[in-house]
Amino acid sequence: MTVTLTDTVPPSATELLTGVLLGPEFRREHGFWQRLISTEPFRRPVGGTPQERLELAYDRLRVLNRSLDSGARLAADPRALAALHTWLGPVDPALTTVAGIHYNLFLGSLLDHECAGRRDLSDYLTLRRIGTFLCTEVAHGNNAAAMETTATYDRERDGFVLHTPNAGAQKFMPNTSPAGGAKSGLVAARLMADGSDHGVRLFLVPLTDEVEALPGIRVRPLPARMGSPVDHCLTSFDRLFVARDALLGSAVGAHEEFRTGPGDRRRRFMTSIGRVTPGRISMSACAAGSARATLAVAVRYGGHRMISGGRGTPPVPVNAHRTHHGPLASAMATVFAMSLLYRRAQERWEACTDEEGRADAARLVDVAKAWITWRAREVIVESRERCGAQALLENNGMTELVTGVEGAITAEGDNIALYAKAAGDMLFAAEPGREDTPVPYTGDLADPRHLRALLASVQDIWFARARERALRAPDADARGRWNAAAGHALRGVEAYAYRQAAEAYAEARAALPEGAARDRLGELERLFAVEWLARNSGDLLAAGLLNGAQVEALAETSEELIAAVAGHAPQLADAFALPEALLADWPIAGPGYADAYDDPEGSWNTAPADAR
Known part of the structure; x- marks a missing residue:
């Protein structure tokens, strides 16, 4: 009898967990990218100089672009941009960087600022010219609003003169070399007209041809x-004239738009860097995808790396030992939390319709980006260490991700700056939705509601301490007040991120049907919460929210949950839905990893069979 699978066949536990990680529409949203990275142009090359690897990244960018039905549609869809970062990140961090800049920061900003059809984008959609984005300056990073590059309006020629006045105003780290082909950039500069500063605006500027920088650059x-x-570079301008239509959003011939009223300069700056928020969502997606990939490799390697089992016993996989599988189980709970928090922030951002909601959603995006990329660093480094010396070799795929996550930590806003901004916003503001929420302190460490209530209390404790310290400082000393509160307030933001991730866990578990997938997610959810609470148990004990017996029980509960999660680690890693073609390019991900080191000329291969 032939059995035909239809849409009525219930999904497996692994498929359900994949939906938790990637979203219920994961085949539609992620299928294209999974297939793309499985094709030959994206298979892992052997060796190569840095220059060759850079050229490969731009070659792959062109392959990617030809595979799209519309580069403009990709640039206009933050969810698709995040999926791009999810899957390209583990394959080629350099490609991910240049693709994110071209499609999000460059094309996305063009689309956001221009009326449909006003500007011919064909050169950028076909990659006859690659786009880049020039905002950060040597002396102005997180304070980019203070940038010094100027674009002075020349009324006689009806255009702008771009100029870099000093070394600190050089644009820092855009990929502006001719590598990969001719480049154009969106240059953030201070618009000066009639002797007045009209704030930071974006200007579309051709930067290079296929060989060198253009005159004046x-x-x-x-x-x-x-x-x-x-190809990160320093880029400067020597009184470069650009036509009036280089100004994004300009209406040729209209001069009234230069006028600025109260708040206009900040508003225009925030509009100019509006693509930073989708970029932060993409950084979260990239970090989560890279962490999932390294953890999956570590789990696989731990299952087929055999060590002595003890005197008189057969060898066992290294994963059999608590010292090995314990950190990976904790990392598994963190990786699921990272993925869920990224999706929560993305969905909040997409759903907000008013100014107040947009500000709250943007704060969650910012905090999520910082928390996720920091946790990704921990997971990636732990996974690398669990794979020993072999994971230090480039052919095993981890080294680029160990260093690549450092870029994500800094890109689109340094993490500590994002935390500090959120801390300042939250310090004396009531968090929406918190005031009327009942607090179910049941005392039961098996009750996820109780664990979430304790997580919220950790947040409250640190912000209360921060407010108390701020209020003790002199009113006239604003910096002193902030410095007094900052350490505790940052701890409060960290606790806020953990609480948001725990709530995302709860929502995802509630959406699953009864069964294995829901059980597995519940174990991960509790392990994630219990380990964080154990780190804050002294504060909860001092506040009377835990007693001594419960503090003792946290350690035992953590061990029980680690054993439960470790027992299902291979299946949980399968839920990451990593293409086998990707894993096949990393030798330690397979049981035959030793074959990658075989020597055809070795005596074991050349000696007669009866002499081996």
């Missing part, structure tokens, strides 16, 4: 940086 490569090779 100086491009110098920065020193080699850690991680994958990208």
